[in-house]
Amino acid sequence: MPHRHIRSLGIEREGQAYHFGYDEGPPGDGQVQLQTLYSGFSAGTELTFMKHTNPYFFSRWNGERGVFEPGEPSLHYPVPFLGYMESARVLESRSPAFANGEVVATAYAHKTGHTSDPSRDVLVPLPPSLDPILGVFVGQMGPIAANGILHADADIFGSQVTHLGQGIAGRHVIVVGAGTVGLMTALFAQRAGAAGLIVADPSLYRRAKLEALGILAMDEAQAVQHAKTQWHSGSDRGADFVFQTRAHAGSLHSALQALKPQGTVIDLAFYQGGAEALRLGEEFHHNGLALKCAQINRVPRGLGHQWDRRRLAGETVALLQSVGDIVKREVITHVVPFEDGPAFLAQLVERRPEFMQIIFKVAE
Numbered sequence: 001m002p003h004r005h006i007r008s009l010g011i012e013r014e015g016q017a018y019h020f021g022y023d024e025g026p027p028g029d030g031q032v033q034l035q036t037l038y039s040g041f042s043a044g045t046e047l048t049f050m051k052h053t054n055p056y057f058f059s060r061w062n063g064e065r066g067v068f069e070p071g072e073p074s075l076h077y078p079v080p081f082l083g084y085m086e087s088a089r090v091l092e093s094r095s096p097a098f099a100n101g102e103v104v105a106t107a108y109a110h111k112t113g114h115t116s117d118p119s120r121d122v123l124v125p126l127p128p129s130l131d132p133i134l135g136v137f138v139g140q141m142g143p144i145a146a147n148g149i150l151h152a153d154a155d156i157f158g159s160q161v162t163h164l165g166q167g168i169a170g171r172h173v174i175v176v177g178a179g180t181v182g183l184m185t186a187l188f189a190q191r192a193g194a195a196g197l198i199v200a201d202p203s204l205y206r207r208a209k210l211e212a213l214g215i216l217a218m219d220e221a222q223a224v225q226h227a228k229t230q231w232h233s234g235s236d237r238g239a240d241f242v243f244q245t246r247a248h249a250g251s252l253h254s255a256l257q258a259l260k261p262q263g264t265v266i267d268l269a270f271y272q273g274g275a276e277a278l279r280l281g282e283e284f285h286h287n288g289l290a291l292k293c294a295q296i297n298r299v300p301r302g303l304g305h306q307w308d309r310r311r312l313a314g315e316t317v318a319l320l321q322s323v324g325d326i327v328k329r330e331v332i333t334h335v336v337p338f339e340d341g342p343a344f345l346a347q348l349v350e351r352r353p354e355f356m357q358i359i360f361k362v363a364e
Contacts, residue, residue, distance in 0.1 A: 040085030040136030087135030105138035142316025165192025177246030
């Protein structure tokens with residue numbers, strides 16, 4: 001195949017998005033050439049590049065030591081590639097694992113196309129019955145949410161987790177934040193059979209969307225009050241687990257307040273500022289609480305041989321096969337032509353419209 005021109009959506013400078021272009025050759029042995037169909041926008045992470053608040057702008061990540069080091073930052077403008085939620089069609093496969101025309105979910109960037117190495121990258125075939133637009137949830141955000149659930153499972157069952165949601169069934173759960181990760185976490189908890197489930201978010205718009213999905217939604221103060229008055233086992237009152245997905249220190253404090261004694265916050269948020277609103281000398285100290293950070297590349301210790309990103313992506317596909325239609329109707333609120341990406345991001349920052357999931361449509 002001849003060379004092709006690839007365009008990506010990036011950030012040229014603070015507050016200014018742009019399209020970046022480069023040429024790409026044909027796929028090599030074992031590789032798969034992809035044409036992007038849809039690319040999902042992760043607002044919580046990607047707007048940190050638009051607003052110049054991402055920690056990589058101010059320090060350098062030392063992967064060997066696992067710390068951020070002050071001094072020369074890791075990141076400078078322009079940032080030519082953003083995003084990690086793609087649904088794509090195989091244009092040319094030189095891998096026996098994939099066929100031309102197959103639709104896959106993966107993670108690379110807001111680009112018109114990409115050449116992938118299946119031996120290194122995670123490509124998840126989508127069943128023909130699943131709308132390709134739903135594939136944007138499979139490559140990254142769904143597995144992130146599933147990994148959060150898996151951390152709760154491991155909190156109860158350790159290395160003896162046999163199925164996703166094992167530790168959620170019959171327990172009381174709050175999800176703080178109704179963004180994409182919070183939404184997917186709530187859907188996993190609902191599917192697992194939580195005894196009680198609340199999503200807490202300040203947005204009336206987002207709470208209405210959750211109610212349409214059959215999930216009880218309220219603001220954070222109401223959720224704390226509900227947990228402490230309605231959920232009790234003996235003398236212990238509150239939620240068994242709170243999944244914190246909102247990047248605000250005050251929300252983390254609310255999550256701790258809502259827990260029963262010795263309960264656990266599973267934290268999936270990406271914080272950029274300080275934590276003045278967090279009071280660790282209050283409920284965290286007096287109720288003996290636990291706080292665990294769950295990230296896509298770190299499954300609970302002892303479960304790495306059983307659970308990997310492909311298995312978490314498979315759990316996401318199974319979830320979407322049961323709730324995909326309503327997710328498409330209620331959760332995907334903006335489908336934006338790829339060409340309009342820079343102008344749309346400028347309006348998103350300036351006007352701050354209500355949204356759930358934004359998706360860039362790249363090709364038919």
